[in-house]
Amino acid sequence: MATYLIKRFFAMIVTLWLIITLTFFLMHALPGSPFNDERNTSEAVQKNLIAHFNLDQPVSVQYIEYLKSIVQFDFGPSIKKSSQTVNDLLGRGFPVSFELGMVTLVVAILSGILLGVLAALKHNGVIDYLAMTIAVLGISVPNFVLATLLIQQVAVNWELLPVATWKSWRHMVLPTLALATGPMAIIARLTRSSMLEVLTQDYILTAKAKGLTPFKIVFKHALKNALLPVVTVLGALAAGILTGTFVIEKIFAIPGMGKYFVDSINNRDYPVIMGTTIFYSALLIFLLFLVDVAYGILDPRIKLHKKEGR
Amino acid sequence: MRKYLSIFLATLLIFVLAACTANEDAGEEPKDGDGATEEASEKVLYWNNSIEPTSFDPPVGFDAVSWSGLNNLMEGLTRLDESHTPQPAIAEDWDVSEDGKTYTFHIRENAKWSNGEDLKASDFVFAWKRALDPELAASSAFLGYLIEGAEAYNSGTGSADAVAVKAVDDKTFEVTLTSPQAYFLNIISLPTFFPINEKVATENPEWFAEAESFVGNGPFNLTEWEHDSHFVMEKNDQYWDAENVKIDKIHWAMVDDPNTEYQMYQAGELDSSNIPPELSEQLFEEGDVEIVDQAGLYFYRFNVTKEPFQNKNIRKAFALAVDQQQIVDYVTKGHEEPAYGFVSPGFSDANGQDFRETSGDLLKTNVEEAKELLKKGMEEEGYETLPEVTLTYSSTETHKVMAEAIQPMFKEVLGVDVKLQSVESSVFSEEQTELKYQLSRSSFLNDFADPINSLESFQTGHSMNRTGWSNAEYDKLIQDAKKESDEAKRFEMLYQAEKILMDEAPIFTVHFYNQTFLQNEAVTGVVRHPVGYVEFKWADKAE
Numbered sequence: 013m014a015t016y017l018i019k020r021f022f023a024m025i026v027t028l029w030l031i032i033t034l035t036f037f038l039m040h041a042l043p044g045s046p047f048n049d050e051r052n053t054s055e056a057v058q059k060n061l062i063a064h065f066n067l068d069q070p071v072s073v074q075y076i077e078y079l080k081s082i083v084q085f086d087f088g089p090s091i092k093k094s095s096q097t098v099n100d101l102l103g104r105g106f107p108v109s110f111e112l113g114m115v116t117l118v119v120a121i122l123s124g125i126l127l128g129v130l131a132a133l134k135h136n137g138v139i140d141y142l143a144m145t146i147a148v149l150g151i152s153v154p155n156f157v158l159a160t161l162l163i164q165q166v167a168v169n170w171e172l173l174p175v176a177t178w179k180s181w182r183h184m185v186l187p188t189l190a191l192a193t194g195p196m197a198i199i200a201r202l203t204r205s206s207m208l209e210v211l212t213q214d215y216i217l218t219a220k221a222k223g224l225t226p227f228k229i230v231f232k233h234a235l236k237n238a239l240l241p242v243v244t245v246l247g248a249l250a251a252g253i254l255t256g257t258f259v260i261e262k263i264f265a266i267p268g269m270g271k272y273f274v275d276s277i278n279n280r281d282y283p284v285i286m287g288t289t290i291f292y293s294a295l296l297i298f299l300l301f302l303v304d305v306a307y308g309i310l311d312p313r314i315k316l317h318k319k320e321g322r
Numbered sequence: 323m324r325k326y327l328s329i330f331l332a333t334l335l336i337f338v339l340a341a342c343t344a345n346e347d348a349g350e351e352p353k354d355g356d357g358a359t360e361e362a363s364e365k366v367l368y369w370n371n372s373i374e375p376t377s378f379d380p381p382v383g384f385d386a387v388s389w390s391g392l393n394n395l396m397e398g399l400t401r402l403d404e405s406h407t408p409q410p411a412i413a414e415d416w417d418v419s420e421d422g423k424t425y426t427f428h429i430r431e432n433a434k435w436s437n438g439e440d441l442k443a444s445d446f447v448f449a450w451k452r453a454l455d456p457e458l459a460a461s462s463a464f465l466g467y468l469i470e471g472a473e474a475y476n477s478g479t480g481s482a483d484a485v486a487v488k489a490v491d492d493k494t495f496e497v498t499l500t501s502p503q504a505y506f507l508n509i510i511s512l513p514t515f516f517p518i519n520e521k522v523a524t525e526n527p528e529w530f531a532e533a534e535s536f537v538g539n540g541p542f543n544l545t546e547w548e549h550d551s552h553f554v555m556e557k558n559d560q561y562w563d564a565e566n567v568k569i570d571k572i573h574w575a576m577v578d579d580p581n582t583e584y585q586m587y588q589a590g591e592l593d594s595s596n597i598p599p600e601l602s603e604q605l606f607e608e609g610d611v612e613i614v615d616q617a618g619l620y621f622y623r624f625n626v627t628k629e630p631f632q633n634k635n636i637r638k639a640f641a642l643a644v645d646q647q648q649i650v651d652y653v654t655k656g657h658e659e660p661a662y663g664f665v666s667p668g669f670s671d672a673n674g675q676d677f678r679e680t681s682g683d684l685l686k687t688n689v690e691e692a693k694e695l696l697k698k699g700m701e702e703e704g705y706e707t708l709p710e711v712t713l714t715y716s717s718t719e720t721h722k723v724m725a726e727a728i729q730p731m732f733k734e735v736l737g738v739d740v741k742l743q744s745v746e747s748s749v750f751s752e753e754q755t756e757l758k759y760q761l762s763r764s765s766f767l768n769d770f771a772d773p774i775n776s777l778e779s780f781q782t783g784h785s786m787n788r789t790g791w792s793n794a795e796y797d798k799l800i801q802d803a804k805k806e807s808d809e810a811k812r813f814e815m816l817y818q819a820e821k822i823l824m825d826e827a828p829i830f831t832v833h834f835y836n837q838t839f840l841q842n843e844a845v846t847g848v849v850r851h852p853v854g855y856v857e858f859k860w861a862d863k864a865e
Contacts, residue, residue: 044748047461048755051384052769054464055785056456056477064459095377095531096549104549160581168585175586177575178551265577267550280748 046091046280088283098287105269109256120195128203150197159190176265187264206238247303251296366571378530380513381453381460389855392513395538400511408507422502422807429493434560443489449518462514470498502807505772541859568862593842616835617666617768617852627790635699641830642692643735653727661831662686665773672809684824714759716747791828
């Protein structure tokens with residue numbers, strides 16, 4: 013296990029370095045510049061700005077400088093928000109996105125699994141159709157449509173909850189619902205189909221023959237195996253949700269980090285592009301690693317280490 | 323393996339609990355912002371700044387989202403009044419030398435910083451030299467180029483000492499300009515020319531980054547700033563005119579989505595809202611929408627270095643084929659004024675007449691003339707058929723819709739099939755500057771309220787020219803206007819310059835901008851300047 017972990021760790025570092033290098037050079041190959049917009053300006057001002065952010069040096073020199081600073085976890089200043097650093101932006105935005113994302117994930121996973129299990133148990137029954145209708149709706153209705161609908165009905169017409177911004181748990185309900193519906197639907201469908209498959213296996217028959225209660229059969233024996241496909245999608249899903257979503261954060265005016273992914277590229281804000289990319293990749297790589305570990309726990313047949321496996 | 327599972331689940335549980343506790347803490351906050359219920363005695367405004375201010379460093383944050391905040395937190399020598407003309411502010415009055423180049427400002431005895439310190443002339447000297455410092459690289463530095471020695475310093479060829487600003491004594495500030503330019507008083511009302519507390523800024527160069535360290539001198543104080551979320555201003559008791567400030571507190575949200583902003587306004591969470599594009603028709607019909615000027619316009623640039631637009635008559639033919647009235651009536655539908663000249667309405671000339679009205683319609687839709695001019699132009703150039711024309715726009719919905727509305731006008735009037743091309747906006751700006759397009763969309767927003775700000779862009783080689791157009795007579799008029807101390811003569815030159823510009827037509831104009839919004843009836847006295855920022859000094863809110 014220890015050797016596996018060390019190997020995995022180095023592989024993760026190399027992957028991250030490849031991502032950094034590729035992004036850095038691709039980003040600088042993009043046409044356009046951070047200082048080019050419609051606003052009035054003068055040549056001297058443009059030159060001063062380029063020098064201020066060290067963009068007058070060759071890209072290779074900038075690359076070396078950049079590597080040096082990220083080893084020290086310094087992501088540099090934001091070009092557009094010039095009195096702030098990328099560390100500030102991520103340090104502020106991520107906790108907010110993470111908080112919303114975590115609640116969303118819990119809601120999506122719990123309700124998704126529940127719906128999936130119910131649908132599988134009452135296969136081809138009313139509950140199955142109902143659950144799958146909800147799932148299809150959840151997948152096909154985009155979350156920004158749902159968000160706007162929720163705001164109009166719940167906040168404006170019924171005045172039950174605030175419209176937007178980020179202050180208390182009441183501000184959290186609508187964005188969580190809007191954000192959780194899609195993942196919930198995906199999880200519900202996956203759970204249902206793999207549950208259906210697992211429920212026909214011999215060992216379930218054995219469990220029934222042993223006289224175990226249906227509750228024990230479903231949650232102890234069947235679900236554990238049925239969750240493998242769900243865990244597989246969970247890694248990527250979690251990385252996406254935890255780092256915030258551009259649209260939902262914009263609609264609900266949530267100060268998360270989702271907007272930086274899009275705005276930084278539109279603005280050619282180089283340090284922010286790098287910062288968000290590195291952050292997201294590191295998180296994704298880590299979560300995929302967790303998924304691999306979770307495989308081993310859920311299914312003893314999958315061994316993380318070759319020797320253990322044989 | 324069971325052990326790992328329980329560890330995994332336990333970790334998950336901790337995360338969830340952590341997330342939940344954070345919520346409960348947040349839930350205990352007073353309900354401020356959910357509605358204006360609790361404040362019976364306090365007058366609180368709920369405003370929207372749409373996004374986080376770029377920077378509250380006065381010369382650096384060069385956009386409306388920074389200026390709206392800054393303008394209420396600080397104050398320069400002059401301040402624009404309700405009719406957008408500069409009035410004495412931190413300066414009580416001033417003397418102008420006979421040649422119109424040297425201004426001596428007398429700073430109010432009771433001008434103080436929000437930390438109680440005395441505001442001195444040296445704070446202006448410090449701030450203005452700092453704004454021009456090439457090391458600071460402030461985007462708005464070029465606005466100061468009318469000061470003697472400023473351009474050289476900012477371009478790295480001069481020195482800070484050579485910038486002609488000085489503190490004669492604690493309360494007297496003297497500036498010398500390169501030439502008499504009466505709109506100087508207008509320019510210095512802008513945040514770029516706000517004073518900076520030298521002592522505070524020397525101790526903490528990042529004083530503007532947080533509410534705790536921010537020291538201003540305006541009607542309001544920055545008391546809370548949660549980045550990317552909101553900021554709060556409270557009335558500044560140290561302000562020299564504090565007795566005339568009626569609002570106690572302004573809460574600025576940062577809501578970027580126009581629909582959400584409107585829904586928050588409907589739910590009473592905001593006192594004012596912009597108009598979401600999809601609802602504009604309906605809201606205009608209901609009659610609650612207010613409209614004020616915004617100095618600036620939507621226009622298109624011809625590239626006079628690319629065929630077929632090297633020919634003036636062909637350019638004019640294209641310009642005259644466009645029906646601006648139809649565009650504002652059926653495309654933008656925001657009650658904008660169609661533009662038949664480059665200078666926005668709302669600027670008064672030396673006689674107090676509106677510049678736009680006096681200058682008149684210089685390039686107005688004329689189908690017959692357009693056809694004739696195209697024929698004439700093609701003969702001049704010896705074209706059998708017109709070279710292919712591509713119209714380029716930056717890829718947002720508004721610009722796409724506009725381009726698609728103009729394309730059939732060219733087809734119908736001139737019989738020309740114009741191709742449309744959409745380019746990502748950052749690339750677009752760069753390639754437009756490099757003159758890579760034949761015909762491309764543009765916009766202009768005034769930085770200060772004088773026609774020279776609009777017209778100087780089209781001088782030969784100016785960084786805002788972006789058409790390749792060059793006209794010696796035009797250049798001379800602009801340069802002479804900058805040197806002219808007689809306002810009547812200066813405006814005469816500007817009128818002439820605009821005529822040349824529109825006659826040569828390196829551009830064609832579409833519509834002037836405006837600001838349309840809804841506002842809580844209880845709120846009065848909010849001034850929206852045409853240069854894009856909002857003023858709460860005279861605002862009030864009925865209970």
